[in-house]
Amino acid sequence: MLAVELVLVGAFALQSPVFVAGTAVPAQPAVAAPTDQDRAEPAADEQDTDDTGENGAADDADEANEPARPTTAPSGQSPGTVRLPDGGTATLVRKELGPDAVLPIPDDLGEATWWGAGLGAPSGASVFAGHVNWQGQVGPFAELWDVRVGQKVTVSDDDGSEFTYSVTQIITLGKDELPARATELFSQSGSHRLVLVTCGGRWLGGTTGYAENRVVIAEPV
Numbered sequence: 001m002l003a004v005e006l007v008l009v010g011a012f013a014l015q016s017p018v019f020v021a022g023t024a025v026p027a028q029p030a031v032a033a034p035t036d037q038d039r040a041e042p043a044a045d046e047q048d049t050d051d052t053g054e055n056g057a058a059d060d061a062d063e064a065n066e067p068a069r070p071t072t073a074p075s076g077q078s079p080g081t082v083r084l085p086d087g088g089t090a091t092l093v094r095k096e097l098g099p100d101a102v103l104p105i106p107d108d109l110g111e112a113t114w115w116g117a118g119l120g121a122p123s124g125a126s127v128f129a130g131h132v133n134w135q136g137q138v139g140p141f142a143e144l145w146d147v148r149v150g151q152k153v154t155v156s157d158d159d160g161s162e163f164t165y166s167v168t169q170i171i172t173l174g175k176d177e178l179p180a181r182a183t184e185l186f187s188q189s190g191s192h193r194l195v196l197v198t199c200g201g202r203w204l205g206g207t208t209g210y211a212e213n214r215v216v217i218a219e220p221v
Contacts, residue, residue: 079160082112082128082196085151085167088140090130092155109134112141116188116195119155119163120220124188126155129197132210141198144214153194153218165194165218172201173213185215194218 083089090112095104106113109131117124130141153165173181185195194217201212 077154077156077162079156080158081156083154083156084140084143084196085147085153086143088143090128090140092128106130109137109139116186117192119157121192123190123192125186125190125193125195127186127195127197132198132200139198141196142200144196144198144216145200147216152221153196155194164221166221167216167218168193169215169217171215171217173215174211175213178213185217192220 077083077089078091080092081089082092090106090110091108092114093106093111095113095115104113106129112128112130114126114128116127119126131139132142132145133139147167147170149167149170151167153167155163155165157163171181171185196216196218198214199210199212200214201210203209204211
């Protein structure tokens with residue numbers, strides 16, 4: 001199995017997570033490490049004329065300048081889920097910090113813990129943390145070890161409105177390296193982004209579990 005914990009400092013002020021820990025028991029005595037190499041305008045419409053004969057182009061321009069709105073997902077993706085590029089989906093479970101400043105891990109292989117910014121927020125990271133495997137079964141977040149830059153991640157909110165993100169960064173970090181990158185990756189300031197986190201790589205066992213964290217960053221499109 002693999003569990004992902006987010007341990008946060010200054011959490012009640014919505015500061016950034018400082019540590020992501022995997023506490024897992026692999027399905028096999030040893031798990032082969034995934035590769036750490038990072039993967040690496042339509043024609044203008046005719047102008048409308050209203051009943052008074054006046055040109056309606058100004059109204060059209062106002063509509064064109066409105067920010068894009070999410071659309072209701074036509075693809076059958078269930079509300080309240082994230083769908084990864086290869087089709088794996090996880091149910092989003094909104095979590096806040098416990099008294100020990102640890103964000104609770106998902107209760108189920110098919111769930112992802114969600115902390116931080118809301119979907120469509122003007123700034124800040126929406127952090128989704130999920131299992132990579134559990135008792136011999138592979139979880140959807142195992143896809144993070146094969147994802148490539150430019151692939152799409154879609155998130156459907158509780159109303160079924162769909163938000164699309166494009167993968168822009170793929171980062172593999174040893175767990176002792178992550179604290180120094182926490183503000184950069186998980187901060188609630190800066191441009192809005194999706195940050196997907198899981199564990200993997202070398203199996204160390206004990207309280208450490210897997211040796212690495214996989215962090216995938218995707219930006220709204």
